[in-house]
Amino acid sequence: DVKVTQSSRYLVKRTGEKVFLECVQDMDHENMFWYRQDPGLGLRLIYFSYDVKMKEKGDIPEGYSVSREKKERFSLILESASTNQTSMYLCASSFPRGPGETQYFGPGTRLLVL
Amino acid sequence: SQQGEEDPQALSIQEGENATMNCSYKTSINNLQWYRQNSGRGLVHLILIRSNEREKHSGRLRVTLDTSKKSSSLLITASRAADTASYFCATPQGSNYKLTFGKGTLLTVNP
Numbered sequence: 001d002v003k004v005t006q007s008s009r010y011l012v013k014r015t016g017e018k019v020f021l022e023c024v025q026d027m028d029h030e031n032m033f034w035y036r037q038d039p040g041l042g043l044r045l046i047y048f049s050y051d052v053k054m055k056e057k058g059d060i061p062e063g064y065s066v067s068r069e070k071k072e073r074f075s076l077i078l079e080s081a082s083t084n085q086t087s088m089y090l091c092a093s094s095f096p097r098g099p100g101e102t103q104y105f106g107p108g109t110r111l112l113v114l
Numbered sequence: 115s116q117q118g119e120e121d122p123q124a125l126s127i128q129e130g131e132n133a134t135m136n137c138s139y140k141t142s143i144n145n146l147q148w149y150r151q152n153s154g155r156g157l158v159h160l161i162l163i164r165s166n167e168r169e170k171h172s173g174r175l176r177v178t179l180d181t182s183k184k185s186s187s188l189l190i191t192a193s194r195a196a197d198t199a200s201y202f203c204a205t206p207q208g209s210n211y212k213l214t215f216g217k218g219t220l221l222t223v224n225p
Binding site for chain 2: 004016033040041042045048050056058087090092094096098099100101102103104105106107109110
């Protein structure tokens with residue numbers, strides 16, 4: 001079974017702090033994704049990585065950056081956390097077999113920024 | 115941009131009843147997927163249907179796809195309390211590996 005793990009289930013940070021969210025997958029997937037999920041807005045793609053050191057902006061990249069130094073690990077960085085970044089963050093991975101490939105999700109990190 | 119839209123937004127049924135959720139999308143696709151999310155957890159892939167398929171089954175799940183109407187439905191038969199979750203449809207975003215998710219249908223199955 002594919003396993004995608006995220007470093008924390010719950011996280012509380014203060015405004016202005018630098019926040020790191022880590023995601024690790026064990027299936028040698030090339031593609032990895034970071035989403036945020038908010039009530040009424042659904043899942044929105046923040047960043048996408050299709051290979052080590054390669055990244056692509058999603059729909060809402062402002063205020064976020066990412067790092068992919070190893071194939072299995074994809075980090076989301078909030079450079080200076082703000083209250084409007086309070087959200088559920090979901091990481092996913094997939095093979096690059098073709099358009100619309102199935103994505104495998106981690107359990108999510110619920111981030112509260114005070 | 116929003117591709118898939120689920121309908122209804124919320125559905126409440128009794129255990130043993132069938133639950134039907136619908137998804138409409140806007141542009142041509144080569145496949146459509148359904149995912150489930152239990153409260154406060156990550157999404158779990160349920161089923162993928164390709165554009166050349168009209169119907170697909172997996173256990174108590176039945177998915178249909180009507181490409182002429184740009185719509186799909188997910189039927190859960192003989193529902194159980196454990197089926198309580200949000201259900202999302204997802205469609206490819208262009209020719210790359212990204213997916214666009216709808217806002218989901220919240221299904222509540224009452225014991």
